[in-house]
Amino acid sequence: MSANTSDPAVVLRNIAAVYEGERVPAIYDINFTVKQGELVSIIGPNGAGKTTLLETINGLLAYTAGQGYVFGKDIAVHSRMLRKHIGYVIQNFDIDALAPFLARDVVMSGRVGAIGPLRFPRPSDWHVVRDKMELVGMSSFSSRPAGKLSGGEFQKLLLARALAQEPRLLLLDEPFSHLDISARRQMSELLSRVNRTQEVTMVMVSHDLQSVPAACSRVVVMDRGRIIMQGAREEMISSAAVASIFREGDT
Amino acid sequence: MIALPSPLLITSMAAALLAGFVCSTVGIFVVRMNLSSIGYCMSHAAFAGAAFGIMAAIDPLVGAVIFSLGTALLIGPLGEKAKLESNVIIGFLFSVTIALAFIFLSMIPGQAASGTALRILWGSIFAVTHQMVLLLLLLAAALLAFVILFYKEIVAVLFHRKLAEAAGVNTTVFYFAILFFTAAAVSLSLRLVGGLLVFALIVNPTSTAYQFFYDFKKIVVASPLVGMASCLAGFFLSLLTDFPVGASIVIVSAGGFAASIAVSPKRRRGGSAAS
Ligand SMILES: Nc1ncnc2c1ncn2[C@@H]1O[C@H](COP(=O)(O)OP(=O)(O)O)[C@@H](O)[C@H]1O
Ligand SMILES: [Mg+2]
Secondary structure (H helix, E strand, C coil), rough: HHHHHCCEEEEEEEEEEEECCCCCCEEEEEEEEEEECCEEEEEEECCCCCCHHHHHHHCCCCCCCEEEEECCCCCCHHHHHHHHHHHEECCCCCCCCCCEEEEHHHHHHHCCHCCCCCCCHHHHHHHHHHHHHHCCCCCCCHHCEEEHHHHHHHHHHHHHHHCCCCCCEEEECCCCCCCHHHHHHHHHHHHHHHHHHCEEEEECCCCCCHHCCCCCHHHHHHHHEEEEEEEEEEHHHHCCCHHHHHHHCCC | CCCCHHHHHHHHHHHHHHHHHHHHHHHHHHHHHCCHHHHHHHHHHHHHHHHHHCCCCCCHHHHHHHHHHHHHHHHHHHHHHHCCHHHHHHHHHHHHHHHHHHHHHCCCCCCCCHHHHHHHHHCCHHHHCHHHHHHHHHHHHHHHHHHHCCCHHHHHHHHHHHHHHHCCCCCHHHHHHHEEEHHHHHHHHHHHHHHHHHHHHHHHHHHHHHHHCEEEEHHHHHHHHHHHHHHHHHHHHHHHHCCHHHHHHHHEEEEHHHHHHCCCCCHCCCCCCCC
16 A cells, blocks of 8 residues: 555544434544554443444444544545455454354455455465464464354454454454453453554454553543543543443443 | 156256256355345245246246346345344335236236246246256356355355455445346246245255355355255156156255254254253
8 A cells, every 4th residue: 555654544533423324423523543553442331432433444334524544545535445454353243153164264354355356365375374373373273163163262263364464454343352361361462462563553442441451552432422531541540530431331 | 757858858957957056056145144035035026027927928037037136126235234124125025026926927818828827836847948048057157157256255255244345345246246146046947946946946955065064165066066966856856756846856955954954064063962
């Protein structure tokens, strides 16, 4: 992509997005910038608009007001081209146990847009697939049916799938949701490592403050469709206002 | 048993094999993408279209293609949204198309027509024409090319449509291509298998193949093989027993599916007996 390397990864200005058939915007007044190389967490209670915000960034959902740019390119104009450079790990994806896909084919499916139509995957593409499975610690699962993996293994597979796209920006929607505490820590370390070593900018959604990785440069707090606060991780953890939102959200 | 003149036997056998191939190939998509209700609706629309064709004295094939493609264009966008109302509308269209089919059938002029009418209801090898075989052959070739050329996109879309879209695939194009192929497959197989049963030929062989394999590549190979085998076996069953050909084919394919559930390696452990 010809984008300037000094362009921010994401710029959203006064963005609002309304779902079809709804009157009230799911998110509004969103002003949000992510610099290249950053690892940003978005937190907020259920229904705050976190998933909506991610899907506005990769253009799966068209925004209804404001301007959005990814790597300096207008999202509204270039969303399909931009998506080839944006990885996405979706929230709560439950695969059925009989699903007819092997783990390596799932990972390859992330590269499809990058390879482009009417081209067959080359050995170099399979090399990337193997690489990313190794990176997430799943190389021995290559020929396993994807539906037979445990929640944590499948989550890692979806991460490998997104990484196989070799994205410049990675959007992760509650990547810890199926994981126990030790797997969370592992995943969190893995993400920080990928962020540092592979120069992938990351925007990641967490349900709660506890699962925000230590390496996070910034935490954005959402509630009821707006961004209500952003700042350093420690600042947010100690904030009384943030604590009260989560108390409300959890009851 | 009917003593068939051999050119008719060969033509209709070719049609049965090709119908098995195209239907069970589109079935791979229809089953995995949960398009069964849309596909069902389209096959009944094709049935209504064929009845309309006979009534209006135009080629029933043309009527079937127009009606089922029309339905695909009408309800395709609804299926995209996955909203509750799409099911309501599909259910509505489902009854409308069947009602229309019966009205058209009842309006077919003349005495001899009732035989014709019944044939499109349950299929007949005497309805097979050279033109139909040729069109089935073209469709089979187009489907084969589609599956080979877009294999990686197909895997991505069938694995998860939203993630495929997020990776830069234009999934809408694939969705409508699949609806188009489904419309063509049901329209062309309709006169052999019959309007009420053609959809079973889309679902049964694929569902059988899905019982055995976790590797999508194997399903892509196995599903058409099962479909062609069912059609061939059903065809000969019909010759032997005088059962309507469509019903024989569907009984064989349904029997295959039932047997596959019983022996499926996917269900062997941790199945209902174990828990
Ligand atoms: N497809 C949809 N159609 C209509 N409203 C939706 C849709 N998806 C989400 N919403 C609404 O948008 C708001 C934000 O949802 P979401 O972004 O999923 O929240 P979060 O990810 O923070 O839990 C919620 O009020 C939700 O009900
Ligand atoms: Mg969410």
